[in-house]
Amino acid sequence: MPNKNSEYRFNHILLKLSKLESIDSGLLEESFNIITKSVVEALNVGRCGIWFYNEKRTAIILNDLYESETQTHSSGAILDASDFPKYFDYLLEERTLPAVDTFNDPVTSEFLEVYLKPLNIVSMIDAPIRVNGKMIGIICCESVGVTRNWTMAEQNFIGNITDILARAVQAKERKEVMNQLERMNIHLEELIEERTKELEVQRARTANASKMAMLGEMASSIAHEINNPLAIIISLVSMIKRMDEKGSSKEDKDKALNNLIETSNRIEKIVKGLRFFARDASRDDFVHTSINQVIEDTLALCNQKFHQHGISIHYNICPDSIIYCQPVSLSQAILNLLSNSFDAINSLEDKWIRIECFETQTDVQITVTDSGNGINEEIRDKIVLPFFTTKEVGKGTGLGLSIVKGIVEQHGGKLSLDSGCPNTKFNIMIPKKARAA
Incomplete structure (x- = not known):
C-alpha cells in the first residue's frame, strides 16, 4: 500500500x-x-x-x-x-x-x-x-x-x-x-546523380551531333578552302620543274619553294583544325590555353563560308590571355554563335560579325556581335531553352544556344545577351583559372 x-x-x-x-x-x-x-x-x-x-x-x-x-x-x-x-x-x-x-x-x-x-x-x-x-x-x-x-x-x-x-x-x-526520409533522400540523390550522368552523356552526344551538323554545312566551303591551295601547289610544283629545265636563278627557285611551303602549311592548318574540331571532346581534360589560338582555330573552319556569302569578320587579336578550358568545346561554343549570326544576317545588305576580347583580373570576356537588329524582348528568356528556334521548320534544331550555354557553364563561366546593344551581341565570360569548388 x-x-x-x-x-x-x-x-x-x-x-x-x-x-x-x-x-x-x-x-x-x-x-x-x-x-x-x-x-x-x-x-x-x-x-x-x-x-x-x-x-x-x-x-x-x-x-x-x-x-x-x-x-x-x-x-x-x-x-x-x-x-x-x-x-x-x-x-x-x-x-x-x-x-x-x-x-x-x-x-x-x-x-x-x-x-x-x-x-x-x-x-x-x-x-x-x-x-x-x-x-x-x-x-x-x-x-x-x-x-x-x-x-x-x-x-x-x-x-x-x-x-x-x-x-x-x-x-x-x-x-x-x-x-524513411533519409533513405528516400539517399535514393533520390542516387536517382539525381544517375539522371545527371545520363543527361551529361546526352548533352555530349547532342553537342557532338550539332558539331557534326555544322561541319556538314561547312563541308563545301572547307573543300574549297583546301582545293584552292592544292591547285596552287600543283601549279608551283610544275613551275619549279620548269625552272630546273630552264636553269632559273636560285633566288627565283627559293621564292617559289617558300610559296609552296606556305601554301602547304595553310592546308595543314585547315586539316589539323578540322580533325581537332571533329573528334569527340566531351571527356577532354581542362588545360591552360591561349584564347587567341582557340578563336583562330575556330575561324579557320568558317572563314571561307562567310567570305563566300559576303559576310565580313572583324577580329582584333586579344591580349595574350591564357584561360582554363576544353579548347574543342569552347571552339564549338564560339562556332555555334558564329553559325547563329550567319543564319541571322545572311539575307541582310549590311553583313558583318565582330569578335572582341576583354580581360579582367580573373576572367576573359569574348563578345560576338553581328549586324542583326537584336533579339525581341518577348523571346529573350527563351532563346537558350533546348529546341527553341525562330528559324523555319527544318532549318534549325533549336539546340545551338542551349549547347553554348551548357559548354560555358561547364567552364564555370556565363553566357549573356547584351540587350543594350542595337545589334545582336552575346557575351561569354570564362575564368582564367579553375573556379574554387
Missing part, C-alpha cells in the same frame, strides 16, 4: 522516467523494460505489462511483462479483443480502470477463466495508451493474491505513465519517419 509520501514518490519516479534518453530516442524495448520494472516497484504489485494493438486492431500483443517474483521480462502473449468487449469498451472512454475485485468486477470478469484465476490476479489497475486521441495500447498493473484499493494518487500515477509511453511511441514513429 502506498504510504503518506506516495504522491511525492510517484512524482519523483515520473520525473526520473521522463528524463530517460531512450524515451525520446525511440528505443522502445529499453524504455519498456525500465518502465514496467519501475511501476512494479512503485505500486508494489506482482506484475506490470505493456500491450499494443495489432495492425488490424483485432487483438492486443504483449510487448513487455515484468514479474516481481522472478524478476524477469517476457513478451509475446496475445489476447483477442472480441473476447473481452466490455473491457475494451470501458478503456476507450476512461483514463484508468481501477479494479479492486477482478473476479467480480463486471468489466474485468471477462478475463476470469482464461487469465485472472490461472494467475491469481485479484486486483488490477489498467490504463489506455493514447496517441493523437486514439487508443493504441494498454498498461496493466496486476496485484497477485493481494486485494488492493487503488488510491487516486496511484490512478494518477499510472495515467501519467501512459503519457510517457505515448511519448516513447511517438518518438519511435518520428525516428522511423526520419529514417
Whole structure:
C-alpha cells in the first residue's frame, strides 16, 4: 500500500522516467523494460505489462511483462479483443480502470477463466495508451493474491505513465519517419546523380551531333578552302620543274619553294583544325590555353563560308590571355554563335560579325556581335531553352544556344545577351583559372 509520501514518490519516479534518453530516442524495448520494472516497484504489485494493438486492431500483443517474483521480462502473449468487449469498451472512454475485485468486477470478469484465476490476479489497475486521441495500447498493473484499493494518487500515477509511453511511441514513429526520409533522400540523390550522368552523356552526344551538323554545312566551303591551295601547289610544283629545265636563278627557285611551303602549311592548318574540331571532346581534360589560338582555330573552319556569302569578320587579336578550358568545346561554343549570326544576317545588305576580347583580373570576356537588329524582348528568356528556334521548320534544331550555354557553364563561366546593344551581341565570360569548388 502506498504510504503518506506516495504522491511525492510517484512524482519523483515520473520525473526520473521522463528524463530517460531512450524515451525520446525511440528505443522502445529499453524504455519498456525500465518502465514496467519501475511501476512494479512503485505500486508494489506482482506484475506490470505493456500491450499494443495489432495492425488490424483485432487483438492486443504483449510487448513487455515484468514479474516481481522472478524478476524477469517476457513478451509475446496475445489476447483477442472480441473476447473481452466490455473491457475494451470501458478503456476507450476512461483514463484508468481501477479494479479492486477482478473476479467480480463486471468489466474485468471477462478475463476470469482464461487469465485472472490461472494467475491469481485479484486486483488490477489498467490504463489506455493514447496517441493523437486514439487508443493504441494498454498498461496493466496486476496485484497477485493481494486485494488492493487503488488510491487516486496511484490512478494518477499510472495515467501519467501512459503519457510517457505515448511519448516513447511517438518518438519511435518520428525516428522511423526520419529514417524513411533519409533513405528516400539517399535514393533520390542516387536517382539525381544517375539522371545527371545520363543527361551529361546526352548533352555530349547532342553537342557532338550539332558539331557534326555544322561541319556538314561547312563541308563545301572547307573543300574549297583546301582545293584552292592544292591547285596552287600543283601549279608551283610544275613551275619549279620548269625552272630546273630552264636553269632559273636560285633566288627565283627559293621564292617559289617558300610559296609552296606556305601554301602547304595553310592546308595543314585547315586539316589539323578540322580533325581537332571533329573528334569527340566531351571527356577532354581542362588545360591552360591561349584564347587567341582557340578563336583562330575556330575561324579557320568558317572563314571561307562567310567570305563566300559576303559576310565580313572583324577580329582584333586579344591580349595574350591564357584561360582554363576544353579548347574543342569552347571552339564549338564560339562556332555555334558564329553559325547563329550567319543564319541571322545572311539575307541582310549590311553583313558583318565582330569578335572582341576583354580581360579582367580573373576572367576573359569574348563578345560576338553581328549586324542583326537584336533579339525581341518577348523571346529573350527563351532563346537558350533546348529546341527553341525562330528559324523555319527544318532549318534549325533549336539546340545551338542551349549547347553554348551548357559548354560555358561547364567552364564555370556565363553566357549573356547584351540587350543594350542595337545589334545582336552575346557575351561569354570564362575564368582564367579553375573556379574554387
